[in-house]
Amino acid sequence: MSVTRQIDNRSQIHIFRAFLRLLNFKSVFALIAVPARPTNLRQVRMIGLYATVAWNKPLTTTTGVPDTSLLKYRVSSKRIGSVRKQISIRSTSATLHLVGNSTYQIRVQAVKSFNMNVFGPWSEILTLKSNPSGRFLLPQSVKFCYNCTSEDWVRRLY
Numbered sequence: 623m624s625v626t627r628q629i630d631n632r633s634q635i636h637i638f639r640a641f642l643r644l645l646n647f648k649s650v651f652a653l654i655a656v657p658a659r660p661t662n663l664r665q666v667r668m669i670g671l672y673a674t675v676a677w678n679k680p681l682t683t684t685t686g687v688p689d690t691s692l693l694k695y696r697v698s699s700k701r702i703g704s705v706r707k708q709i710s711i712r713s714t715s716a717t718l719h720l721v722g723n724s725t726y727q728i729r730v731q732a733v734k735s736f737n738m739n740v741f742g743p744w745s746e747i748l749t750l751k752s753n754p755s756g757r758f759l760l761p762q763s764v765k766f767c768y769n770c771t772s773e774d775w776v777r778r779l780y
Contacts, residue, residue, distance in 0.1 A: 655683040657693055657732035657742040665750050666715065671722055673750060676715035677730050684742060692735035698744070700727045710738075720752035 658680035666674045675697070683689045697716045700706040702725045709716065710733070720726060728748040734740040 655685070655687060655689060656740060657689055657691075657734065658682050658684050659743045660695065660714075660730045660732055660745045663728065663730055663745045663748045665748065668750075668753065671720045671752060672717055673720055673726075673752065674715060674717045675728055675730075675748060675750075677745060679714050680732050680742065694733045694735050694738070696731040696733055696741070698729050698731070701725070702727070722752055723754045724752050726750050726752065 660677040660680055663675060663677040666676045668674075677695075679693065681688065694710055694712050695714070695716075696708050696710055697718070698706055698708045699718050701721060712735075718726075718728070726749070728750065730745045732742045
């Protein structure tokens with residue numbers, strides 16, 4: 623084998639190794655790419671002093687690249703005039719305990735499951751107002767009837 627041919631083979635091997643390093647870098651970059659902000663933050667229900675909020679998982683990174691990695695979420699709640707609280711969860715909904723007759727600002731942030739230091743931007747802020755008290759109030763027109771038949775209910779409705 624000639625010296626020229628050996629140099630040519632070595633340069634090809636060097637180029638191939640550099641290419642593999644680049645591919646590996648891209649796959650690692652995809653793993654640490656920053657997730658986009660969660661969307662459609664909304665109040666799902668309010669029962670007493672418990673509010674459930676939900677949101678849609680970001681499907682891309684902040685640069686628009688599709689992202690299927692596992693995410694956790696930071697849910698931040700702040701009662702107006704109070705200190706901000708944060709919880710970390712895996713699902714796309716959270717139930718928060720509120721103080722009665724207060725206004726809250728809620729926001730959510732996606733975080734990579736494998737590294738809590740890789741997190742995306744915060745969602746839009748959801749403002750909600752809690753009930754005046756934690757009691758469950760029944761409508762005044764409802765009456766309880768024990769051992770009633772369906773005929774009793776029909777008579778009471780009309």
